[in-house]
Amino acid sequence: MNKDEQQSSELPENIQKYLSLVKKHIPGYKEIKKGVLEQFILDIQDAIQSTDKEINPYLEFGEPKEVAANLYQSQNWIDNITSLKIRSLAFIFDIIIIGVIFSSMIILGYMLINYEVYLDPLTENMIVFVKVMGYLCYVLAPIFYILYWFILEMISDTSPGKRILNLYVIDVNGAKSKKKQIFIRNITKILFPVLIFDIIPFLLEKNPNYIRVYDQAAKTIVVKIK
Amino acid sequence: MNTLDLDEELNRLESEYKKGFAKPLILLMLAEKENYSYALAKKIIEKTSGKISIAIPNIYPILKSLKKSGYIQENKSKDHSSRVFYEVTELGYALLDDLTESLQQFLMIFSDLIDDYYEKRVENKK
Numbered sequence: 633m634n635k636d637e638q639q640s641s642e643l644p645e646n647i648q649k650y651l652s653l654v655k656k657h658i659p660g661y662k663e664i665k666k667g668v669l670e671q672f673i674l675d676i677q678d679a680i681q682s683t684d685k686e687i688n689p690y691l692e693f694g695e696p697k698e699v700a701a702n703l704y705q706s707q708n709w710i711d712n713i714t715s716l717k718i719r720s721l722a723f724i725f726d727i728i729i730i731g732v733i734f735s736s737m738i739i740l741g742y743m744l745i746n747y748e749v750y751l752d753p754l755t756e757n758m759i760v761f762v763k764v765m766g767y768l769c770y771v772l773a774p775i776f777y778i779l780y781w782f783i784l785e786m787i788s789d790t791s792p793g794k795r796i797l798n799l800y801v802i803d804v805n806g807a808k809s810k811k812k813q814i815f816i817r818n819i820t821k822i823l824f825p826v827l828i829f830d831i832i833p834f835l836l837e838k839n840p841n842y843i844r845v846y847d848q849a850a851k852t853i854v855v856k857i858k
Numbered sequence: 859m860n861t862l863d864l865d866e867e868l869n870r871l872e873s874e875y876k877k878g879f880a881k882p883l884i885l886l887m888l889a890e891k892e893n894y895s896y897a898l899a900k901k902i903i904e905k906t907s908g909k910i911s912i913a914i915p916n917i918y919p920i921l922k923s924l925k926k927s928g929y930i931q932e933n934k935s936k937d938h939s940s941r942v943f944y945e946v947t948e949l950g951y952a953l954l955d956d957l958t959e960s961l962q963q964f965l966m967i968f969s970d971l972i973d974d975y976y977e978k979r980v981e982n983k984k
Binding site for chain 1: 896940
């Protein structure tokens with residue numbers, strides 16, 4: 633157990649519950665949340681020590697969502713909006729990762745369905761099993777594709793490609809982005825033609841810090857969190 | 859407008875103008891002594907006899923903004939804890955010198971305006 637975890641676990645149960653609600657509204661990985669919460673936990677400890685009574689965190693510090701808003705506003709994340717060049721690099725990483733996994737699944741599915749070419753003669757039961765697995769790969773590949781772009785960002789605020797470069801998708805106000813926002817900003821990943829609405833303004837604007845149309849619509853920004 | 863609406867409006871107006879004073883207030887408190895967020899929030903309550911209070915989480919973005927502008931700086935705690943203390947920089951003191959003068963003028967103008975208002979109200983009542 634590290635120092636931060638120790639700090640939190642020493643707090644009363646009601647405060648721990650309150651802190652977990654605050655954490656829910658802060659974007660980023662566990663480690664980043666710890667950094668943001670560090671001073672706040674120290675302040676909570678001071679508040680507890682200053683009185684003999686049990687403190688009500690809602691009265692003392694405010695609603696968890698508002699507290700989270702103040703905590704992320706006290707960070708420099710919003711000032712670290714990522715340039716299009718870096719975002720494009722993260723996108724290339726993502727395309728490589730997704731390409732390798734997606735195409736591997738499709739190739740594996742093809743090989744299993746056409747088992748005769750690659751495998752020795754099989755029993756009847758094995759033939760069914762191998763073919764089912766092959767078709768399963770075909771079904772799972774697009775599911776994986778959707779999960780990759782949408783679910784990963786919804787859960788962790790980032791994708792593996794962005795994670796490599798410490799990029800996170802957050803609400804323009806600095807909060808954790810909502811599922812609806814992630815869906816809107818990633819719509820181009822499934823409806824490729826709508827990408828044109830992103831490309832035209834970019835070509836017209838010629839701004840290296842251009843914020844994608846779908847990020848503007850979703851009210852999200854991609855930031856570098858150190 | 860009933861009394862309840864008036865109270866609400868008064869609270870809203872008070873909250874608005876108090877927000878405007880938050881940065882100078884924090885700077886003034888830090889000019890007295892370097893401090894950390896929780897102690898700062900308590901000191902504001904103590905110094906203003908509870909008339910002004912800033913919730914602890916609301917202090918963080920103000921401290922960040924002042925730090926970013928170079929008016930305050932962060933110092934690590936001397937007792938080796940991870941507590942961060944803030945102190946006013948030279949630039950912060952320069953700002954405070956001008957700001958306190960401007961605030962005093964502003965308060966004097968307002969004080970005169972309030973006196974005029976009271977006088978007129980008394981006359982009207984006669």
